Amino acid sequence: MRVGLIAEGRGDLAVLVNILKGKLGLDFEDIQFLRPEYDQDETDVHDQDEAQRGGWGRVKRECVERRRIREFVGNAIDEEILVVVQIDTAEAHDKGYDVEKPRRDDPGYAEILRQRVVDKIDGWLEGESDLVRHAVAVEETEAWVLTIFSPKDSTTHGNPKAQLQKLLNKTMSDKDRRRHFQLKEYDQAYALTKPFRKLRDLEKFVERNRSLRLFVDSLGAGRSRPGPTENGG
Secondary structure (H helix, E strand, O other): OEEEEEOOOHHHHHHHHHHHHHHHOOOHHHEEEEEOOOOOOHHHHHOOOHHHHOHHHHHHHHHHHOHHHHHHHHOOOOOEEEEEEEEEOOOOOOOOOOOOOOOOOOOOHHHHHHHHHHHHHHHHHOOOOOOEEEEEEOOOHHHHHHHHHOOOOOOOOOOHHHHHHHHHHHHOOHHHHHHHHOOOHHHHHHHHOHHHHOHHHHHHHHHHOHHHHHHHHHOOOOEEOOOOOOOOO
């Protein structure tokens, strides 16, 4: 199986890589980064507009244009494939994203918000969503990472990024913390989420975040792409 990834940022890519390893047993060479590109340098990033640089705008742009998605799907012959689209919901109310959030005290908050975002992504894809799995992180991907460091449910945590920082400051030594934050974004997230790579542990963590559970449960075998027939059909 091969999986193509579209994500808001490089840290999100790293989280997905470790989840895919744990759930599907995929190695790095089985995964292709469609957006953002893994080897893009800082000069390239500086020269891009906001939608290209990162955030939900990058995700929307690729879903609407679908150039990388179509290349990835078109190059797959006789192999199972999936495309994972990752997006946070923290900015769901932004113009252009335009997803209304339910009341935070609604018991179905995570499920309702996630489904609204899934519907929005499918609208951007305009019917080309058969091979897509939706990695919708309510509110941020850091809420998924929190499941590794705290037994508390992080599904509706208001500021998971700040909470994760607080926990890392508490659990890491000064030396380890300095070493960690000297790493690049991808390497930081990869190191923090290595526990996702073991299925037994991943199954424990998903019980602490509903949107993580829904994404992991959505993963499965992709649709095989038939090779060309002898008559070229």
